[in-house]
Amino acid sequence: MDATQLLLTRQSTPRLIAPAPNAEQLTLLLDSAARVPDHGALTPWEFIIAIDEGLAKLANIFVDAAKKKGADDAFLAKVGNMPYRAPMVITVVAKTQAHNNVPALEQHIAAGCATMAMQQAAFSIGLGAVWRTGDFAFDANVHQQLGLSAQDQIVGFLYVGTPAVTAPTKPLKNGRQFARYL
Template sequence: MDALTLLLQRQSVGQLSSPAPQGEVLQRILQAGLRAPDHGALHPWLFLIAEGEGRARLGNMLAEVATERNESAESVLKARQAPLRAPMVITVVAKAVAHPKVPLFEQQLSAGCAVMAMQMAAQAQGFGGIWRSGPLMFERSLHRALQLAEQDQIVGFLYLGTPSVDLRREPYADLAAHVRSL
């Protein structure tokens, strides 16, 4: 699949099963993330891979944070089970640093670009993925549980695996509604 076709057919897949990417396939996915735009060559990323029991550990961390937030029992259970929806979850963290020319926000955008690049690399190699977020990714107690620094920010959870549903191609958005000339 050529690069333009890949981009034009980008699609999130929320129903994923085993196998997850492994070996050289996973290495290429991670390398694609490291090629994200990176003003100042700061490499403001950290990829935390959870598979196997690591997904349950991540789920327990999310449930603990949901409990701390006084969320409902249903929400706590949903948080605990969330990482089990795919055989692999990569927590993508912006490891932003103070820099005179590269604002923190730009470094966080760079980490977001890494998520997209990894999802595209997975799709190019026959796997599926979905970029998930939510309020728990902003909770400092989760950051502490993941041993992140104070300035670090989770930008998303990339769920990866083999699509377990037939993909339905969504129609393109109306360009006229999103584009205008100056």
């Protein structure tokens, strides 16, 4: 798949099954993430990979956070299954640093670009991925259990695996409708 086709056909792959990316494929995803625009070369990101037992750990973190908010049993069961939507979940964290020329917003955007680069790299090699956020990305208990600092922010959970079905390509949106000239 060439780069133009990859960009114009990008869409989430919500139904993912095993196998997860192998070591070589994961390296490609991570190396792609490390190539995104990064003003000041701060590398303001961390990638926390959950696979196998890691998925169970992530499920326990989500369940514990939901319990602390008083969730009912039905919701706890749903939350406990969330990490198993794919054989690998990469939690992408913006690791901002105080910098005179690079505001925190730029660092968050860089971490977001890293997430998109990993998703696109996955698609380029026949894998599927879906980028999710949700309440747990902003939950203090989740942050604590993942060992994040106060200034860190989860920008998303990238679910990665093998597509369970071939989804029809969504129609191309006309990008010009969102543009204007000065």
